Amino acid sequence: MKIINNKFMQGVKKFKGAGISAGLKKSGKKDLAIIYSEEKAVVAGTFTTNRVKAACILLDIENMKNENSQAIIINSGHANACTGEQGLKDAKSINESVAKELKLSSKEVLQASTGVIGVAIPMDKMKNGIKKICSVISEEGGSDVSQAIMTTDTKTKEVTVEINIDNKNVRISGVAKGSGMIKPNMATMLSFIVTDANISKKMLQKVVKSSVENSYNMISVDGDTSTNDMSITMANGAAGNKLIDSENEEFKIFKEALDYVNVELAKKIARDGEGATKLIEVEVANAKDKETARKCAMSVVSSNLVKAALFGSDPNWGRIICAIGYSQGDFDINKVDLNFKSSLGEVSVFKKGKNINFDEKIASKIINNENVVLCINLNDGHFKATAWGCDLTYKYVEINGEYRT
Template identity: 60%
Template structure:
């Protein structure tokens, strides 16, 4: 697998993408994007498990059933959530206008929104924006598309990789957004992945569902599951490999690359948590079951006390043990070892569920790095899991204290 540093979704054969300013954001920043496959394609998606679902989610639950999906239209600056029947009609309008501009059927278009909850969508601005964006697709710009889905994000999140199947180049490229309100269970978290692989809809869905469970669903910035979380993958078959319709070696190779793309995007989301100063990775080793490992890892990465300690570079291992204690994971506390690790060194801070003497200055230096790894060895089995998050800083409160106003 090759990582293509300067490529994005518009470089995948058969795909075009654009991002523009449609007037939703007063700042003049890009706020609307269209992603388009010039050829028939299959799609898979996962959606938020929050009972309060935004209008685009409700629409997409129906549209994803289509055997052909060729476009995604996304606006930022307004979530179109908790907006009632009018909001749902506006989501339909977004799909209808996009479909008309691209000569598609309405159900062949997926819709995304992100931003403030409970504010009516200025549909006239969006309608004009969609028409403009679609007319500009020949100037395809995946970087602009990645910028247009941002809200409080501090940088665009994107990655493109290449693999070879039957001597044919297969590309997988994704863009994502997420900074706050991130605790997916499928910030507001949106992720859109395109690929030219030739694969059945059912296997694409299987691959995505499994991948999401081990990547985006293992991220937590602030413990809030958004009303708008979604991951959508579109495959247009332009690689012209033999159709992948069984879980053969080609499926496994594709799935590994998809996992990598989703994991990297998930880590970018965690790193860019609102007000964050560092990316935190929690690895739980030797658990009795994979579920136990995931529960423990996600509990630690979601703990406000752990996140606050790491912001202060405090090796407060007791908070970690406490977090796995209420995780509902099955483990024996008297066996647990805890370590901190970063690029400069690693240090053990607890053994067999108890504190040990350690170099506080070294621990502080390790925790001062931008990428900190918490390693928890349960010494109880053969399963492991990794979760990603960030520290909790003063700036998180500042950003979210005035987000609406």
Template identity: 55%
Template sequence: MKILKEKTITDVKGIKASGISGGLKKSGKKDLCVISSEGNPVASAVFTRNKVKAAPILMNMEHIKYPTTKAIVVNSGNANSCTGKEGLKNVNIMAQTVADALEVKREEVIVQSTGIIGVQLDMEKVIPAIKKGCSKLSDEGGTDAAIAIKTTDTFEKKLTVSFEAGGKEITLAGIAKGSGMVHPDMATMLSFLVTDLNISKRMLDAAFKESVGASYNMISVDGDTSTNDMAMILANGLAENIKIESPGEDYEKFKEALAYMNTELAKLIAKDGEGATKLIEVEVKNAKDLEGARMCAKAVIRSNLTKCAFFGADANWGRILCALGYSEAELDPDKVDISFYGEGDKIQIAKDGMGVDFDEKKAKEILLKEEVKVDIDLKEGQYSATAWGCDLSYDYVKINGAYRT
């Protein structure tokens, strides 16, 4: 697998994109993107588990069942959530507008929205914006698309890799957004992946949903699961490799690339948490089972007390042990070891469930790094899991105290 640093989603065969300003944001910044694909692409998606689902999610849950998916449109600045029948009517109008402009079927269009909840879309702006976005589709619009889906994100999140399957070079690329309202239960975010791999819808769906469990479902910024979160992948088959219809070597190569892609995009979302000053990685080792390892890692990464301690560079390991205790995973607290890592430095701060003498100054220096790793050894079995998150700062409160205004 190769990482293609200067490439974007439009470097995938058959993919075009645009990112434009349609006047949906007061700032005048880019606020709508369109992604289209040639061929007869298949797609898979995972949606929020929040019982309060935005209008686009409700429609997409039906559209993703269609055999082919040829276009995606995303607006930022307005979530079209908690908007009732009018919201559902508007999302269907959005899909039809794309379908008419690109001469595809309405069911082949996925629509997403992100932004403020409870406000109706201004369709007098949305419809012309969609038409403009469709007219601006190009082979160079990948970066603009990544910018257009941002809300409180401080940078665009994009990644492209390539790998070989069936003697053909396959390209896999993605863009994502997410900064606040992120919690491990299909992490609150939007993620759109595209590839020219030739694969059946059934096998694509299996690989994607497996990957999501170890990536987007393992990040947390603030413990809130949104009404709009969604991750999806579209595969158009234009690489012309022998079609993947069952497990095998090519399928495993794809799964490896997919795992890398989703994990790295998930980490970018965690790193860009609203007001965050550092990325935190929590690795739980030697758990009795995989589910228990994941429960422990997620409990620590979503603990607000622990996140506050990291913001203050306070080596308060008791908060970590406390989070493990309420994770509901099976563990013996008297066996737990805890260490911190940062840019090559390591310090153990707890052993067998109790504190050890450690250099407070060194611990603080590690916790002041931009990326910090927490290593937790349960000494119960052979399963491991990793979760990612960020610290909780004063700025998080400032950003979310004035989100609507």
């Protein structure tokens, strides 16, 4: 696998994009994006587990039952969630407008929205924006897409890789947004992956589901799950490789690359948590089963007490042990070891279920770093899991206290 760069859609064959300001945001920043495949593409996705779902989610679930799609229209600023029948009517009208401009069926158009819940999309601005954006779609539009989907994000989140399948160069590129309301089982996050790989819809859905489980579903910023979260992957086959329709060697190569893209985007989301100063990585090793490893990792990375301690570079290992204790994972505390690690070094702070003597000043220095790793060894099996999150800061409260103002 070759890492191309941190730019979206870079060199992915037959994909184009655009991002513009349609006047949906008061700030005047870019707020409308489109991703377009010149060829029909198979599509797979996962959506929020929140029982309250935005109109775009309900519409996408229905449209993705079709074999192919060609466009995704995305707006930031208006969630179009909890807007009743009018919200669903507006979502359908948006798809119809995009389809008309691009000469597609409305069922070939997918849609994403992000922003304030309960606020309807201003349809006059949206329809004018659709006309404008469909006229400026280009192969160089990926970076504009990444900017237009942002809300409280401070940085764009993009990555592109290249692999070789069947002697063909295949690219996979992803873009995401997410900064707050981030919790496992999808979060206030949008993720869009485009690839020119030739893969069946069945195999694409299989690999996407697995990849999301180990990436976006293993991050937590603040424990909230939103109404609009989704991850959509489009594959248009333009690379010309032999169709991947089984779990063969080519499927494994594709999966490894897709996993890399999704994990990188997930880490970028976690690091850009609202007000965050640190990326926290929790590695759980040697668990009795996969479920225990995942539960322990997510429990620690989701703990506000752990996150607050790491913001202050306080090596308070008790909060971490407490978090795995209520994780409902199956482990024996008398076997558990815990180390703190960063680029500044590594220190053992807890061993075989007991406190040990360690230099707190050294430990504090190690975790006073932009990237902190909490290494938890359960010493009870061979399963592992990794979760990502961020510290909890004063800035988080400020951002969310002023979100609608």
